[in-house]
Amino acid sequence: MPAANNLLTTTPRGLFCEAGNFYVDPWRPVDHALITHAHSDHARWGSKKYLTADTGAEVLRIRMGDKANLSFQPLGRPLTINGVTVTFFPAGHILGSAQIKIEKDGYSVVVSGDYKRNPDATCRPFEPVRCHTFITESTFGLPIYRWPDPQTVFAGINDWWRSNQQSGKTSVLLAYSLGKAQRMLAGVDATIGSIYTHGAVEKLNAGYRAAGVALPKTTRVGDLDAKATDWNQSLIVAPPSAVGGTWAKRFGKLSVAMASGWMQVRGTRRRRAMDRGFILSDHVDWDDLLRTIVETEAEQVWVTHGYSDVVVRHLREQGWDAKVVETEFTGESLEEDAEPA
């Protein structure tokens, strides 16, 4: 195993490739940052240069602002950086999300970033990539997490919306403004009623539309006349932080639902005091996590993000060479109300 343990190393700033002199998803400012996707725990401000997959150009630009120095690389096309070959492959997590394959002297490491295997109309599906070391997330790395078919979940959301219309309640669906919100919009039945959005969601909708993703018609809540709007017939998509404050007051009687993998556990649903919890995640569940590791044919598995201790212990029991890699990624967090990954 030539460069196995030094092609990519962990440093206080993040995952570092010394040979190529670049970092992957660094959490402190660096000179050269390769970015798996635009969520704030992976794409942080302050680095001098960023490189990401070209499918993520629009959303990363919205996230990082005009001043950031961004470059884009087509999916599947290798690029050589200081003698190291770098290739982006789709990760199926959100629009533009990519796994990054790093190769030198016949040894390869794949950084998965965040990923999922369930269908998602708003982004390219995950492709398993053969490699020697696979660095996987483990946000939902427990066997209690097993996702239902998204079609069934969307059917449930549609039913919930219709029944709210009948009882005169405004349907407020909470989802992170980048990724989950657009996946919801693309998945619901837009013929049921009007769809309105929180400003944070609408800003990113623009990025999705610019990237060619089909979304139903949406209107920013702030652009509507509160008195003349039939709130209780509409669906409002907003980030979790939007309810509880004054923003949601104008809608009258509400039914609040949240779409997240965490909704799988009853205690979490109850703690959030949601009227409904829909189980829909942009991360892999337990079965898909294990299946993916097998498909990469990796010799070594590094685990970050979430239940890394548990996943590593399980993998070792199954005979894998696995270890925990400490990162500052937060995953699909319910603890962060603002705008987590």
Place this chain on the structure above:
Amino acid sequence: MKHFCELYWRLDSTTKTREKVTALRAYFEVAQPKDAIWAIHFLTGSRIKRLVNTRLLREWAIEQANVSAWLFEECYDRVGDLAETISLILPPQENLSAANDEDQNGNEEHALQNLIENQLTPIRDLEPDQQRQRVIELWRQFDQRQRFVLGKLMMGGFRVGVSKRLVIRALAEHTGIEAATITHRLMGQWQPTAEFYSQLVDPDENETAISKPYPFFLANPLKDDPESLGDVTDWIAEWKWDGIRAQLIRRAGETFIWSRGEDLVTDQFPEVANAASQLPDGTVLDGEILGWDEDANRPLEFSQLQRRLGRKKVGKKLLAEVPVVLLAFDLIEHEGEDIREVPLSKRQARLQKVIEALAPVTTEEPNSLFETDADLKPAAVAIRQPPGVSKKAIERWSELAEIHESSKSFRAEGLMLKRRESAYQVGRPVGDWWKWKVEPYTIDAVLIYAQRGHGRRANLYTDYTFAVWKEDQLVPFAKAYSGLTDAEMRQVDKFVRKNTNEKFGPVRSVTPELVFELAFENIQRSTRHKSGIAVRFPRISRWRHDKKPADADKLDTILSMLDAFDD
């Protein structure tokens, strides 16, 4: 089972009373009597005996899910509920349609009554091997949510977020029968049969009229200064007890004791019911049931009284260890007549006569229960008037304030202030009855351990252990779970994750950095605690962002409070 599971999850997903009642009504509309009565059985707090050892259920789930035992435990730690953990970890349901064709097209196999009586109950008597086979078969037929309910049934720990009162209210709305009638019909022992259900919803109500209680008159918390209430002599002050508010009814030779939740608790307090047999027919008393320490002449700790609650039968030992009394503070029916409009001062005068007739009082000082001289004690009759707050008439609010301060030494929570001329009203109208509670004690303490919550807080570190200074050491002195807002809890959770020093199973020790003000109701000496003290009802009253660990209180400060409790 399908309808019942739907009901379970609807009840579980809302905290709104109205929505719960709506869900219950919707269930009663579609359920067959034989199934509905089983639902009522569970929803009103009855259980079936555990069918299968939980250790075995766990083993079979681990085997079916094909995971290691430690991994199952990790999941359990995350979920916080065994039945739910099992329901989530098992492989997905095989035959999707099976559990969904019940009771509409005559397929009875999964109807609640059939499931319980013919499929679940027989499991108890099987050999473990056969049990295993039956349980795994059942698991395969149901989806995750149904498995959860099934698990609760099998473990005998079925609990739903709904009170008996709400079930009764929904049944009353569904049938048009008065809630008090249904409450009465549900008292005592009954079997969950279709026949019993038809008696329960029988529209002929006459038979139950004699048990009917009056709606309770409830007090509002006093937020302003008591001076704002005007002349102190217009008010009657009573101790505010921490017991069970109860209405005692004696009519037609029968006794009924109702708790405020409209539960019939007659059988739980036989000594009170016995004493009531001396009362004349047509008497209704309002009062507080308390565990009573005759020697110290004051209530027992509430935790003692708690041992008496929720039992079908009270054993002799418990009766001797925790004797209870009804401290009657109001008379609302006298000689068969509703006297709620009579002014309080006159009702209480009549009450005194009724109580005196029960058993002659042995001293001239009926209101001095707290005197320690044994000769002054009244005879041990389980229905009494409460001890007064003062032997002499109160003329100034300042005198009352002093008495109020001393509440804790009488194991009272504070004072009740009732307008002398007040009628006995319905519900919680503002103006005539106030509860003036004593402020809880507070201490500033440092967070040193955290543990994930259970149930609704299973993914957050919300169960905390706090410490105070003993010389230069932080010693743990209280655990507290409540008091923070959700946002604060998330902040603390984040802090815990970033500042963990050690993990002991589910517990993490954290860098002592955060200071909180804890409030509590009472302190006792304890040899079981490292700090030497135990506090009751500790809760977080606020996060002291302005304080550093060094500013936290010393154990000595708490010990000096302890002295204040030892009267």
